Amino acid sequence: MNQKIKILVDRMLSGDKPSLARLISLIERESPEVPEIMELVSPSQLQPYRVGITGLAGAGKSTLVNKLTSFYRKQNLTVGIIAVDPSSVITGGAVLGDRIRMQQHYLDEGVFIRSMATRGCYGGLCKAVEDAAKLISVSGKDILIIETTGIGQTETEITKVADVVVMVLTPGFGDSIQLMKAGIIEIADIIVVNKADIEGADILVNEIRNELKYSTRKKDQLVMMVQASNDIGVAELFEEIEKKRLENNLEERILKC
Numbered sequence: 001m002n003q004k005i006k007i008l009v010d011r012m013l014s015g016d017k018p019s020l021a022r023l024i025s026l027i028e029r030e031s032p033e034v035p036e037i038m039e040l041v042s043p044s045q046l047q048p049y050r051v052g053i054t055g056l057a058g059a060g061k062s063t064l065v066n067k068l069t070s071f072y073r074k075q076n077l078t079v080g081i082i083a084v085d086p087s088s089v090i091t092g093g094a095v096l097g098d099r100i101r102m103q104q105h106y107l108d109e110g111v112f113i114r115s116m117a118t119r120g121c122y123g124g125l126c127k128a129v130e131d132a133a134k135l136i137s138v139s140g141k142d143i144l145i146i147e148t149t150g151i152g153q154t155e156t157e158i159t160k161v162a163d164v165v166v167m168v169l170t171p172g173f174g175d176s177i178q179l180m181k182a183g184i185i186e187i188a189d190i191i192v193v194n195k196a197d198i199e200g201a202d203i204l205v206n207e208i209r210n211e212l213k214y215s216t217r218k219k220d221q222l223v224m225m226v227q228a229s230n231d232i233g234v235a236e237l238f239e240e241i242e243k244k245r246l247e248n249n250l251e252e253r254i255l256k257c
């Protein structure tokens, strides 16, 4: 047993943020100590509610994550955030962008924010991201938010690690239509048309509603118009996510009875 790792894991379990950050760095670097770390983390420890925020690049996901985090903090819930960068290396720009958008939360003891590259795991969420999500989960967070970008498998992979999936689309680009045509929209519990201040938002909402008529899912998908940067519709989105979290807890409690 590696004593150094054991101490780090113990500290992380008691909520120490620097220890959590160091352990995630080891995971990201694919250190040989990773299996040992993961073994020390028991899956029976309390799990947070996992919110997946996915969608197109630049759709306003981080802006939304930032605002949702404020709502959770107002309720005294602690939040862990993983922003997954789909490029081969984390670009200074992306990380800097997240830092600016989530600035207010970096100094908050109740929030842990981490950007990760999905290096070497083309076509899905990395094992490293899943491991990091596990660590954040057991470090005592109430809520875990995972932000992913891209068209294709990254979206479908998110359903494996999230209890609720929010897909963020924007008007004015053909890409949103592409996502619908590819059937990717089916994985979303809530579809957000963000940047509703831009022309074409109503048209996109109608197109999504039409497309959802053919969805193979039961008709439980919500479509919401939001302006993340103007704080319009964000409170309503938060309430819908909260409803799902509370239903989820209830289901769990019923299962345990």
Ligand SMILES: Nc1nc2c(ncn2[C@@H]2O[C@H](COP(=O)(O)OP(=O)(O)OP(=O)(O)O)[C@@H](O)[C@H]2O)c(=O)[nH]1
Pocket (backbone or CB within 6 Å): 056, 057, 058, 059, 060, 061, 062, 063, 064, 094, 097, 101, 149, 194, 195, 196, 197, 198, 226, 227, 228, 229, 230
């Ligand atoms: N017009 C308008 N711009 C917005 C809105 N919400 C966010 N933005 C802007 O959209 C840009 C991208 O926002 P981000 O939150 O970084 O988007 P993202 O989806 O996280 O981007 P990536 O992580 O790089 O894929 C920023 O300049 C935001 O200020 C909105 O409601 N309306």
Ligand SMILES: [Mg+2]
Pocket (backbone or CB within 6 Å): 061, 062, 063, 083, 098, 147
């Ligand atoms: Mg982002």
